Amino acid sequence: MSYIREADGGGLAIGAMTTYAALQGSELVQSNAPVLADAAGQVADAQVRNMGTIGGSLAHADPAGDLPAVAIALNAELVTSSTGGHRTIGIDDFFVDLLTTSLESNEILNEIRIPALAANSGSAYAKFGNKASHYAIVGVAAVITTDGNGNCTGASIGVTGAGPAAVRAGDAEAALVGSSLDDDAINAAASAAGNGIEFNEDVHASAEYRAHLTSVYAGRAIRAAIANAG
Structure with missing residues (x-):
């Protein structure tokens, strides 16, 4: 169903x-x-945006899709339906591998639940897109929460396009939480955003270039999220 x-x-x-x-x-x-x-x-073009759905994006788990990274950063929960009833899957347990999720063969994705953002939170999505398809060669979504004095109390970062599936940048999150969000902390987080990713390599970008883009766009997303937090 379609509703918000x-x-x-x-x-x-x-x-x-x-x-x-x-x-x-x-x-x-x-x-x-x-x-x-x-x-x-930022997805594709007007025709695709008018027809494509959030459920289709997440269930398809395209490694270059935009919304998987955003769903990770927002700590989404996914509700499924089947003949056996319903279950709720945390976003960190949903994306398994290339075009593969934890949906069972008899399940469909029914609803996406987005928790309320904490006070003093800002968010942003930054991507290096393919000029023709607008798929993310690398895209990074960030949600940053502060204590109101510029100190980071929470960070949630998702990366898409870089590897076979969208992933959480846990090391980057850890580099930010407890920091004063100064340049050193942001640069450390950006450098750590690609940790653990087996970078894709194709005609659009080498693995080395995707690793570089992950760091660059993580930094941009984090800085924009901090600015949006006020």
């Missing part, structure tokens, strides 16, 4: 058949998860 509504207890509940265009234009998404609206607006 406030979830019980805060945050958003989004039907899996909700299109990119609906996400981009939704005031609820813009208010509660602006990085999702921003990333949806």
